Amino acid sequence: MNERILITGGLGFVGSNIALAFKNGFENLNVVAFDNLHRRGSELNIPRLEAAGVEFVRGDVRSKIDLKSIGPISFLVECSAEPSVLAGKDGDTSYLIDTNLSGAVNCAEKCRECGAPMIFLSTSRVYPMKPLLDCSISERSTRLEFSKDQTVAGLSEFGVSEDFPMSGARSLYGGTKYAAEIMLAEFAHAFDIPVVVNRCGVLAGAWQFGKADQGIAAFWTAAHTFERPLKYIGFGGSGKQVRDILNIKDLLTLLFKQYHDPARFAEAGPLNIGGGLECSASLLELTEICRSVTGKSVPISPEPETRYADIPVYVTDNRRVSSFCGWTPTTKVEDTIREIHHWILSTPEGAKLFGLTPSK
Ligand SMILES: NC(=O)c1ccc[n+]([C@@H]2O[C@H](COP(=O)([O-])OP(=O)(O)OC[C@H]3O[C@@H](n4cnc5c(N)ncnc54)[C@H](O)[C@@H]3O)[C@@H](O)[C@H]2O)c1
Structure with a gap:
C-alpha cells in the first residue's frame, strides 16, 4: 500500500x-481529509x-x-x-468534550488499530490561567509584556516554556485539550x-x-478590508493584550520534520510551538499593521470588561523545539497579515467568507 495519511478536521x-502541503510535498502519498x-x-x-487530489471523507x-470506514492508514494528524x-461556557459542553477529548481518543484508537504514528494539534491553552494573570507584567506604550523578574517556573521575558506549572483551571477548551494529551500519552x-x-x-x-x-x-x-467596526475587549479596553502569531507555513515546515521522524519527536514530549516574541503583536499593534496593509481604518470602541478565560499576554518560548530540531518561526506578523489580505481579496466569495457584507 502507498502511504496513506489521514487528516482529521481536514477541511x-x-x-x-x-x-x-502533504499532497503537494510527497509523491504517491494518499491524503484523506x-x-x-x-x-x-x-x-x-x-x-x-x-482539485489537488486530496480525498474528502x-x-x-x-x-x-x-473512522473505521476510512480503512487502513499509515499516519494521522x-x-x-x-x-x-x-466554547461550552453557555453550559452546553457536550460537543466540546465529545469532539476535543473523545474524538482525539478515537483518533488514537484508529492509530492503535493501524499501527500508525499520530501528530496531535494541541494548544497553549493547556497552561493554567492563574499564573498568567498573577505574574509580573510591564505596560509599554502599545503593549503589555512579561517582565524579566518572573518567579513562576517556565516563565521568562521570552514567554511560556514547557516547564510551566500545570495545576489550575485553563478554560473548558484548554481542559479538553489537556485531558486529550493525557489520554494520548497513555495510548502511546x-x-x-x-x-x-x-x-x-x-x-x-x-x-x-x-x-x-x-x-x-x-x-x-477582514474587518479592516471590509470596513467593519471592531472592539478592544477586556483588560480595560486598551487593546494592549498580546499574542504571538505563527504563520501556518512555518508550522508546516515543522510538521514535515515530524512526519519524517515521529518517534524522535514523540520521545521529546509536548513541545511549545508559536511565533515567539519576534512574531507577536498587541491588538493595538495589529490595528496599525492592518491599517497599513489594507489602507483602511475602522472605528474601534473599548469594552473594558475582561471576558471568560481571557489572559493579558501569551508568548511562546520556542527555545526547546529550536534546540531540539533547529526549527524557528520566520514569518513576521506583517507578512502574515499581507498574505491574509491578499487571500481575502483574491477569493471570489470575499466578505461572505467571514459572514460579513461589505459596508460600501
Ligand atoms: N487556529 C489556531 O490559532 C490554533 C491554535 C492552537 C491550537 N489549535 C488547534 O489546531 C487544531 C485545528 O484548529 P483550526 O484553527 O484549524 O480550527 P478549525 O475550526 O478551522 O478546524 C477544525 C475542523 O474540525 C472540524 N470538526 C469539528 N468538529 C468535528 C467533529 N466532531 N468531527 C470531525 N470534524 C470536526 C471542523 O468542521 C473544522 O473544519 C485544533 O485542534 C485546535 O485546537 C489551533
Missing part, C-alpha cells in the same frame, strides 16, 4: 493547509482539496464507525476540534504508538475563517 484552517463540516466555511475547502471523530476558548505508552504533541499558540494565514473568538488575525484583517 479546517490547519487541516486543509496540512492536507494540501476527514471532516464533519462543523466550522462555517469549511465546505469551501472541498473543491480546492479535491465526510465523517465525525465522535464516531468510531466513521488530528486537527479536528471545537477550537474556541469560549500502552500500545507503543508514537504520538507527537504540539502545543500551538495563535496560528494564522490564508484560508482561516476567523471569528472574534477564534482566528483573530484573519478576523481583524
